[in-house]
Amino acid sequence: MTATLTPDAKILQIGIIGMGDMGRMYARRLSGAGWMINACDRPENFEKLKQDFASNPLVNILENGYLVSRMSDYIIYSVEAENIESIVAMYGASTKVGAIVGGQTSCKAPEIAAFEKHLPADVQIVSCHSLHGPNVDTRGQPLVLIQHRASDEALDLVRTVLSCFNSQFVYLTASQHDKITADTQAATHAAFLSMGVAWQANNQFPWEVPRYVGGIENVKINISLRIYSNKWHVYAGLAIMNPAAQAQILQYAKSVTELFTLMVEHKTKELRDRVYAAKKAVFGGLPANHELLLSDDLLDKFSLSNVPPQDRTPNSHLSLLAMVDCWCKLGIVPYDHMICSTPLFRIWLGVTEYLFQSPGLLDECINVALENDTFRADDLEFTIAARSWSDIILFGNFNLYRVRFETTQNYFSPRFPDATKLGNEMIKTIFEKTKQRRLH
Numbered sequence: 001m002t003a004t005l006t007p008d009a010k011i012l013q014i015g016i017i018g019m020g021d022m023g024r025m026y027a028r029r030l031s032g033a034g035w036m037i038n039a040c041d042r043p044e045n046f047e048k049l050k051q052d053f054a055s056n057p058l059v060n061i062l063e064n065g066y067l068v069s070r071m072s073d074y075i076i077y078s079v080e081a082e083n084i085e086s087i088v089a090m091y092g093a094s095t096k097v098g099a100i101v102g103g104q105t106s107c108k109a110p111e112i113a114a115f116e117k118h119l120p121a122d123v124q125i126v127s128c129h130s131l132h133g134p135n136v137d138t139r140g141q142p143l144v145l146i147q148h149r150a151s152d153e154a155l156d157l158v159r160t161v162l163s164c165f166n167s168q169f170v171y172l173t174a175s176q177h178d179k180i181t182a183d184t185q186a187a188t189h190a191a192f193l194s195m196g197v198a199w200q201a202n203n204q205f206p207w208e209v210p211r212y213v214g215g216i217e218n219v220k221i222n223i224s225l226r227i228y229s230n231k232w233h234v235y236a237g238l239a240i241m242n243p244a245a246q247a248q249i250l251q252y253a254k255s256v257t258e259l260f261t262l263m264v265e266h267k268t269k270e271l272r273d274r275v276y277a278a279k280k281a282v283f284g285g286l287p288a289n290h291e292l293l294l295s296d297d298l299l300d301k302f303s304l305s306n307v308p309p310q311d312r313t314p315n316s317h318l319s320l321l322a323m324v325d326c327w328c329k330l331g332i333v334p335y336d337h338m339i340c341s342t343p344l345f346r347i348w349l350g351v352t353e354y355l356f357q358s359p360g361l362l363d364e365c366i367n368v369a370l371e372n373d374t375f376r377a378d379d380l381e382f383t384i385a386a387r388s389w390s391d392i393i394l395f396g397n398f399n400l401y402r403v404r405f406e407t408t409q410n411y412f413s414p415r416f417p418d419a420t421k422l423g424n425e426m427i428k429t430i431f432e433k434t435k436q437r438r439l440h
Ligand SMILES: NC(=O)C1=CN([C@@H]2O[C@H](COP(=O)(O)OP(=O)(O)OC[C@H]3O[C@@H](n4cnc5c(N)ncnc54)[C@H](OP(=O)(O)O)[C@@H]3O)[C@@H](O)[C@H]2O)C=CC1
Pocket: 017, 018, 019, 020, 021, 022, 023, 040, 041, 042, 043, 065, 078, 079, 080, 081, 083, 087, 104, 105, 106, 107, 129, 130, 131, 132, 133, 134, 230, 231, 233, 234, 237, 238
């Protein structure tokens, strides 16, 4: 290791390759803590990036990843997962002798494979993953560190640099990371992506529809719009490139289809037995005094709609019934994965818990599912959407994923500013409210 790798020396130079949403957030926060940053995006973005960071003397914008790699002691690749192999193939050989390299991609198997293939043997590998989006307060959020090919000293250095986020470090291997994040993210995203496609297919903006009123509906709308306001490749990458994720998404689509079939066939006993078996598997281990993570009062505050919450229409909540059924079929107890939970996952778990554990609500939902056609057309489109997302992901088709995602993104885009504002508030409030009893 070179002399510059002393943890407390801020002469250490940090490289960031890929100055998109996450790269910029890292550059701002790390330079804010006094670290010197060398950063680049694609060469064609050089001038614009230079202008954007002109007022920050600690961020040195360079033309490309060769220059960043040559000058920096700890380099973070913050690029699209789909392109990690080709980008590391370009710049990896220029990495400064003895430096540490890591990546921010959401799926670690391809990232680590690219590092092993293209980085010189003297380079150490410590990867990371902030388990939240670029606009979330980093404090208290999980930040995974993967000491893959590195000394304890190198891990210490990475920890020292990233400690300014005040996140919660979680130490995992790459394969543990991929397995756990598949459990927390894959089916969660599939559910919200399917809601967006279904609403569009029925040509509706749900906050304008009186039956989409109330706490749980607010969460569905805000989070679905939040996902669609992000970049398509973030979700495509973690779903398509993580083999463990594919099994989850397939099972989610299967659960949606099978439950919907039981609903339209009015198979009361089968539906009830199946839902209650899932409830037992997922929530049966909770202590008797377990307090619900969320309450309707809390969630009623975050509505894009003008309709008062007391006019709530009971919903069949197919997306939530299927989520718990999916966890049950795969033997997943979501509470075991709180160490790798994103804000969206925690909220989604809170909502499922609310539906399954609030007295009377689950029975109301099963009755609506069997006897009431108010949500039938929505549930049909939701089922088709879930199947369609699972096909796209299983075929590994990035182009089709992009087209499908961006079509729905365009449809909802006028409401993104409002939804983002409301979503940030919602995440902040829920985070504060649940701080004392986060389940890890
Ligand atoms: N957004 C999120 O919520 C989170 C994302 N992540 C992961 O972090 C990574 C980055 O995500 P995010 O910042 O959101 O995505 P962005 O698309 O905003 O950022 C990626 C950046 O890398 C640039 N890039 C592409 N090729 C090169 C290259 N050869 N040299 C330098 N830069 C290049 C891209 O340019 P161009 O756009 O021109 O291709 C883009 O600006 C992804 O792997 C994602 O999965 C992790 C946690 C959360």
